[in-house]
Amino acid sequence: MNFRRGSAAVRRQRTGGAGHTTETLRQRVHAEYPAIETANLPEAEVFQRYLRTVHGCEADYLETASTNCGNNSSYLLDLLHAHGVPCRSLVLTQDATMQRRMAAGLVKMAPDIRCLNYAALQPVYGTRAANPAFASR
Numbered sequence: 001m002n003f004r005r006g007s008a009a010v011r012r013q014r015t016g017g018a019g020h021t022t023e024t025l026r027q028r029v030h031a032e033y034p035a036i037e038t039a040n041l042p043e044a045e046v047f048q049r050y051l052r053t054v055h056g057c058e059a060d061y062l063e064t065a066s067t068n069c070g071n072n073s074s075y076l077l078d079l080l081h082a083h084g085v086p087c088r089s090l091v092l093t094q095d096a097t098m099q100r101r102m103a104a105g106l107v108k109m110a111p112d113i114r115c116l117n118y119a120a121l122q123p124v125y126g127t128r129a130a131n132p133a134f135a136s137r
Contacts, residue, residue: 012060015075015076017071018042019067019068024065025046029049037049042065069098085111091131100117
C-alpha cells in the first residue's frame with residue numbers, strides 16, 4: 001500500500017496508545033531499525049517514527065491515548081471531529097487477528113463511514129520442527 005501524498009488517502013491518522021502488545025512492537029521496531037528510538041513511546045508514535053525514517057512521510061494526526069481496539073476506534077473518531085476532519089470513508093489497517101473486531105467496532109460507532117479493510121499482517125499456519133506454528137507472509 002502506498003502511503004505517499006497523492007495516493008488514495010487524503011489524510012493519514014495513526015491510532016494507538018499502550019496496550020498488551022506495545023512493548024513487543026517497540027522491541028521489534030527498534031531491533032529492525034536501531035536508529036528509531038522506541039522506548040516508552042505509544043504505538044502511534046512508534047509507527048510515526050517508522051514512517052518518517054523508512055518511508056519519508058508521516059501521519060497527519062496521531063491518537064496516543066487508547067489502550068485497546070475499542071478505544072482506537074472511538075478516540076480516532078474523536079480526533080477527527082476535534083480537528084474538523086470530514087470522514088466518509090477510511091482504510092482500516094490492522095493485523096488479520098484484530099481486523100474484523102476493529103471494523104465491527106468502527107461500523108457500530110460510525111455506521112455512515114465506509115470502512116475499507118486492509119490486513120497488514122496475514123498469518124499463515126504451518127509446521128516448524130514437526131510442531132504447529134504460525135508464520136507471516
